[in-house]
Amino acid sequence: MALRWLVKDASAGDHLFFHYSGHGSQQQDTDGDEMDGKDETIVPCDYQRSGMLSDDELRSILVAGLPKGVRLTVILDCCHSGTALDLPYKVKVAEGGLVDVKKKLPHQTKAPSLADVVMLSGCKDSQTSADAGVGLAGNTKAAGAMTTAFREVIVKNMDASFHVLLGQMRKFLKAQHFSQVPQLSSEQFLNLDRCFMPEAEPPTVAPAAPSRPPVRKALSIGINYLCLEPGRGQLSGCINDTDTMIGIMKQVFGFADSQVCCLRDDRSQVMPTRANILASLRWLTHGAAPGDELFLHYSGHGGQQPDADGDELGGKDDTLIPCDFQHAGQILDDELYSQVVQPLPQGCRLWVVLDCCHSGTALDLPYKVQLSPDGRSVQCSKSQAKGPANSCLADVIMISGCKDNQTSADVQAGSLGTGVASGAMTTAFRQCISSSVTCHDLLLRMREFLKKSGYSQIPQMSSGK
Missing domain, CATH: 3.40.50.12660 (Rossmann fold)
Structure with missing residues (x-):
């Protein structure tokens, strides 16, 4: 119900934000859209009687119905979360700053959306996402390692670009001896030099108005x-x-x-x-x-x-x-x-x-x-x-x-x-x-x-x- 509340009546210009920290898991894919044969899931507190929420369900509720002009930012601090929304574009940053953007084939993407959906997840589908104890990066309470990394980077650099945020989070976690590798995916092709948080984007200086019609x-x-x-x-x-x-x-x-x-x-x-x-x-x-x-x-x-x-x-x-x-x-x-x-x-x-x-x-x-x-x-x-x-x-x-x-x-x-x-x-x-x-x-x-x-x-x- 909370997810449906989040996206209900969304319209162009809206910025929606969804954060989840908890268990993530996998279950058998039943419709053939997963190359590894497994759906990624998030695990609600009543999973033992109500079951888990699959990536197919998350995409159907959060992404499929959003109109053009809406921005949805999703942060998932959980295990097996790399492709937990089945977004078509997956970003990889290699050594030396090379950026590799992989696009799913059209038949592998269900119900494409016109909205700008961006997901930052705690780890690859094959990895687990760890807890971080008290004391890490000033934590006074136990927290998720990925959420801690996100806070550490974004508080110091609120206008961090997609590229910088992903790289700095990975650097932070590696320095703290965590093996998990945060992932970035999107519904549309991303300009990685833009700010992760659109509100931090500096005002765009419009080109001077031409003194004649376009040539x-x-x-x-x-x-x-x-x-x-x-x-x-x-x-x-x-x-x-x-x-x-x-x-x-x-x-x-x-x-x-x-x-x-x-x-x-x-x-x-x-x-x-x-x-x-x-x-x-x-x-x-x-x-x-x-x-x-x-x-x-x-x-x-x-x-x-x-x-x-x-x-x-x-x-x-x-x-x-x-x-x-x-x-x-x-x-x-x-x-x-x-x-x-x-x-x-x-x-x-x-x-x-x-x-x-x-x-x-x-x-x-x-x-x-x-x-x-x-x-x-x-x-x-x-x-x-x-x-x-x-x-x-x-x-x-x-x-x-x-x-x-x-x-x-x-x-x-x-x-x-x-x-x-x-x-x-x-x-x-x-x-x-x-x-x-x-x-x-x-x-x-x-x-x-x-x-x-x-x-x-x-x-x-x-x-x-």
Whole structure:
């Protein structure tokens, strides 16, 4: 009854909080939704005659009926509690700060909710959650070890982020010689840099109101290197990729002809020379304001050369190769970052699609996404950002054709259902993109498409935030 009271008549803007400290247990799963064959339970005081409350029941009562805009925070200090609400997203923090977010497959999640539900539990499903005696961290009475750890961290740092709170609680318990490992799971994908307690979130400074309506711009660059001999560096599908990508911009996302700029080396007026590429990048970002949507596509050769400023772990800068590279040189990832990323203000969004070799980190964005082979696990690693701290203010998302140590293939006419030669990555993008697809699903589908088609390259995704 108390659980139903908690969620009754909940509406957008409400913050609900549920804490449980007591026995947790497991029982046989009867509906086949548990990979280990066991439902997690909490154990009421009358369990001997009334039974336990299963994770299925908890999810049905607490989560399933909550509307969008409601925040439910759940803290469970009990044994076997890692997945006690059957939430679809499970967060793991590995050594070195790598974050691994595992998502359940759709058929494993019952009655998805639109609410923001976050659960912090005392231990893994396979572990027990201990009591802490008098004296631990100033306790004057016996208490749960997990509740003590939560109090110890949140009182000292009320605006602790999800990431910091989980890490500090684990550190505290480990230092006190407890083996239990607190777990974090959620109903929606979490921004782990946000405050665990939403009330502690600092006021958001809204971007300055634009003095004009939002602008949309798209730049597509396709280079077949017609200056080179066939078989000695000349490509066949990159100009066609430009036609494909402009078609996607117009048909899927509603860009107008006047909003699109194109460089291609079969037209003397729009040759993709080094100077023209850099000038077009300045056109793309010039005057950008909050609300603007920008799109950059490149299909051509990608290269690498020795890193001159020591900012690359692998010792190499990734490059784009203009049509006049033999005398004008290549375009470094450092230049791309300074020309494309740094000028953009908060509230502006830039999409970048690079169909070229050695392109995995070609914009040097700080966040890199890695998917497990089955697509359930998303690992987000953060590298040191270039330039001043927080120099990437805009929402920048890049999808690239392959890892830094891989090549990105051409597709001949007739392959992969194409009528003309094209880039394999651009073809995969065309097959998988829609106006409603999520970043996760787009990356997963593109990888599946290329793998089934016999290509070894693995598209990458990175972002500025």
